Amino acid sequence: MLQEFFRGFIRIHILHHAEEAPIYGLQMAGELARHGYENLSPGTLYPTLHGLEGAGYLVSQRTLDAGRWHRYYTLTPKGKEILRHVRTKLRELAGEVLEQRG
Numbered sequence: 592m593l594q595e596f597f598r599g600f601i602r603i604h605i606l607h608h609a610e611e612a613p614i615y616g617l618q619m620a621g622e623l624a625r626h627g628y629e630n631l632s633p634g635t636l637y638p639t640l641h642g643l644e645g646a647g648y649l650v651s652q653r654t655l656d657a658g659r660w661h662r663y664y665t666l667t668p669k670g671k672e673i674l675r676h677v678r679t680k681l682r683e684l685a686g687e688v689l690e691q692r693g
């Protein structure tokens with residue numbers, strides 16, 4: 592069940608970083624591990640990237656980088672739009688859920 596929640600967090604995280612700069616799978620796996628999503632398998636990450644691309648939020652391009660091929664993902668205008676929408680909802684949710692409790 593926890594994985595169900597994290598799947599959404601991971602998608603948001605991927606879109607956020609793809610907005611800053613093009614990202615590739617292995618780099619994103621490292622970034623997510625840094626945030627504590629350590630047991631994220633390629634079997635989860637790659638389908639997530641493909642799914643986000645299939646939905647039109649990311650676009651990918653194979654690039655030769657220092658002798659190694661990487662598939663770099665970039666945020667599309669549609670991805671920017673959904674990320675803006677998600678940020679609004681996230682701010683609203685965090686405001687309520689993370690509110691200091693007596």
Ligand SMILES: [Zn+2]
Pocket residue numbers: 604608622626
């Ligand atoms: Zn991050």
